[in-house]
Amino acid sequence: MDAVSETTAKRRKGATAEELATRQRDISVSEFFAKNRHLLGFDNPRKALLTAVKEAVDNSLDACEEASIVPEIAVIIEDLQPERPASAKSSRYRLTVIDNGPGIVRKQVENIFGRLLYGSKFHRLKMSRGQQGIGISAAGMYGLITTGRPMVIHTKPKAGGPAHHIELAMNTKTNRAEVTTDDEVKDFPPARLAGLSSGTKALSAEGGFLSTEAFRTGTSVSIELEGRYQRGRGSVDEFLELTAIANPHARITFVPPSRESSEDDEGSILAGAEASAATRATATTETGGVVIYPRGVHELPPETREIQPHPKGIELGILLQMLKDYEATEKGSLFKFLQERFCRVSSATAAQMCKAAGATSRTRAGDIEAPQAEKLFQFFQEVRLPPPPTDCLAPIGVRQLLAGLLKGVRAEFYAASSRSAEVYRGRPFQIEAAIAFGGDLPADDPARVIRFANRVPLLFQQSACSSFKAVLETGWKNYNLQQPRGSLPAGPIVIMLHMASVWVPFTSESKEAIADYDEIRKEMKLALMECGRKLGTYLNKRAKMRREGERRDVFERYIGEIAKAVSAITGEDAKRLYDALHAQAKRKTAVADQQLDEDGRVVRGQEDPDDDGVIIVPEAMTGGPVDEAMSGPQSEAPGRRPATRAPGERPARAKPAASSPPAKALPRAKHASPKAASPKRASKPASKPSGKPAPAAPPKVPPPRPAPRRTFPDGPTLF
Template sequence: MERKAEDFARQQREISISEFFEKNRHLLGYDNKVKALLMIVKEGVDNALDATEEAGILPDIYIRVKEVKNERYEIIIKDNGPGIVKKQIPRIFGKLLYGSKFHRLKQNRGQQGIGISAATLYTQLTTGEPLEIVSSTGDGKTHKYRIKINVRRNEPLIIDSGIEEGVDWRGVQLRFLTEGLYREYKQSILEYLKQTAISNPHARIVFDSPNGRTEFRRGVESLPKEPKEIRPHLHGVELGILTRMLRETKARTLLSFLTGEFTKVGRKTAKEICSKAEMEENKKPKSVKDEDARKLLEVIKDVKLLKPPTDCLSPLGNEVVKEGLRKELNPEWVESITRPPEVYRGWPFQVECGLAYGGSIQEPKFMRFANRVPLLYQQGDCAITKSVTGIDWRRYKINGKRIPEEPLAIFVHLVSVWVPFTSESKEAIASYPVIIKEIKLAIQECARKLGLYLSGKRKHEYHQHRIRTFERYAEETIKALSELSEEDRERVKREFLELINSNNNKITEEENGGAKEAEKPGEERDGPDREERKSKDRASRQVTLERLLR
């Protein structure tokens, strides 16, 4: 039977974003029960860290994961942040694509306004239970909500709400009753919190798991620098965005549109753009047609513009990275590098790298971060992984060609106003060439310092082995020297041991001096003075041996 177009038309209907993700929850990271628990904890902790930092409060975060039935868990996340005002609570937790970060160009952990509401969606999908929220702004009133999501409309569905007076507390507490599995391994909640403690040493985190309590103490008593919000950069704007901005702007002229809506565009540059595009400076932006906008964009691509400002970025800094690695990994050696800011598609970004070697580290450990958030999944698809595996580690005295085979922890952190994640689950960074280049340069700079340290360490171990060998055969050697030289055995023994100790001290001084010289860029470590010292040392040792044999 032939069907008419009208029959197909009756089947068409609009779907909401909530309805889409209800059927495609794997796109948000909820593709198995173990990972689902991690995603809920991650979204709650990320929100708590963002809120406390923006309010200028040192974070104190409490997490509890408790199995209440077979594969059913209660998750509680509590923070000491500024709290949430009453009217905003339902939409923040019960509406996808609702938040304060998507429309702002500022370094944040969250970007899309999906994360915490997706946790609400997963909870109601698997157990049918609402999310319970308790919030207080410190005014003595505590607001309580039980919320689900109306999937068809993508709107919050308030099951019930209440208010409690006279409570001396400020912050937010979330309670999920959800389906999942708790496991402890490399991609677990515990590992996520450990890496969060490394990249956020200013936070105190207490975690009550089914296996006991873990506390991650605060390592520094100061908050990171507050990043500033910036306007878009012209070199990062595409045609569709430009035409929309032209229609929506409040600017009255094309000149004021260019100088007011974009960063680092002055009057001189704006006049140059208008002139090359053959458009009047006083033209109303709303009257710019699509063809004119396309011409304007072509001109913009060829105009030299200043790079966007970097005060919108807040890297951890070398000392904070090192303190975080020391606090959680207890290595014997640690180093950190922060690269100068760079730009991809008009968005500013910055790369930090830290290497930690030996000590309590027993095997290779690779940690990826974006805006201080650990990335535990999709490692193979990430620009950071491609950068690490693109380095020949043997050049830096480290066993392993593409992946180190020594007790080495690699920490790589990318900060940006807009991190180019490969998917909505925010688990891997897209492989832009400039990003890979910056990550490689940061790692290589750290690795050179590690290579010098390992070279000195192995040289020291070699000399210590030689000294132990001398000492093992000392008695036989002393006896033979005493008989050959017809000298008193005690005198020969004393001078022989003095020779060994003197040689050991000189080697130690050379190693320490070499390490210090290695830290001075641009200076030659192997010069005529060094050769002269070596020659004198050899002559001194020869004279001592000849004296013993006389």
């Protein structure tokens, strides 16, 4: 510091400690987050709209699952300024999310929607989407700040009873809700919503939209907010698509606003177009603008149990606090405390621990002093304990992962793997991975990574996320994919990673990226490698089959000419010669195919012979019906492996269904035929005919064949 500024600083009259003290006061969480709304994901209008949807949908799904109700969720975004100028970057929207969950009892409404950091999920160790108790109230607060309008809640906790209609605004100073309207109505789900557009009218007319039967109980939340609706990466559409993939048991209806906001620049449009091509939901249907993500499986995820913390997963300060709490409520012994408040502590271990703390089994927990607690804590680290129980986790499951991907991504090959539970910081977690390859996915782009934590899609901060790092660190070259140094693999591939845990370590409150714990990343890599091996095996086989296919093509190309030439010399009937040669060519390559199958089986045999985590959809190459691969198994004889070959395919390529075909169809599932789930599905061009392809259609090209190619019907076309 130079002399001049030093003297100035001295001369200026400073505030005294007393004066400063008058300005020092409590900061309400609501105030803090109102100022720092980017921490919660409300950085810009587009992301704010998405975050609001996300928080509401997460809450709805959690509520349904806790009440063991198969979720039925509607997301409706109304544009409240449809007449705004075309150049407007944002608009005012009314977001309404309705679920068929258990509803909320009247007295809790204010707390749940009107306070930050109030919730049921923070204090327990149980797997759920929400963790902190910030989400939906923050969304309401954002709406209030940007539009001044209160949140509107309809909730119906009893099937026969009335619905509460509550309008509330949050007071950020006090972190409490101020209720402006509170009455009871019969109107649930609100009838107004069914009449929003021609699409909603048509759907509700057939009972497919907000029917009173499907929503016997439930909650509807409406928030008016400043936002921007635009499709593409990081959009509401992408979020719902991915949510549908990770939650195949949920049926989600989405009514988008009538128009998109004006675009920022050309680049984002393109990026958006790519994104939607990569995840074009094949089973998704659209009626008059209403998008339906049908249910893929009909069973709820297994119910999870709440667990006590694991001794190895807590810190010293937490232990001290726990001791204090215990004294305040139970006044029990240390021995009892250890057994009740921790998991995996048997009576023998508890006795050992008491001894280590220099106490007896009858010492009161409240009498434990800090030095003793520290000894106890030390002992926690040294003692051998079983890992925490894993029934607190509900992984998506291999079958559901495949169902979800099959529903959401149009590819040729799908593989999934589910690791067994592991522990980080004393908290159990479980990693699942799935990949989709080929089909309609863009061939030269870097892989697309879709990340989930407790079934919630993570759309932002990809590169900060442990799962993204795990993808980078996996050696995809081993599985016949290209991978530039230090980058994502390139090719038509979508990589999906899911972490299920009682506490997902997010890098920030907006829950956008998973923190980079070594234990977590290692499990992720192992899961990816499992999928990668399956893909590698498939690609090897596909390369072989392609070579065989080309071989056959070459033969077929020339035999017409040969038949003609030989006929011209000998006078033998050209067609007869052609047929004989054609039969030989078929036989020749059929033999080759057979060998290929056997090879394939040998390769598979080295792996787990019972792994069912693979689906191959040969039709995906030509846009054939994916539905058949899904519904196919149901029509097959029991015990027989279903062939996923299309009916029109050449028999020479046929693999005997009994002899371990490479294509394993979805294991027999209870999932609905997508047709039943969405009666209007045929109205979208992307949706496929549910019936078998007409015999007149061009013959199906087997998977490895490069299309288009010439095919030889039985009669030669040459003569």
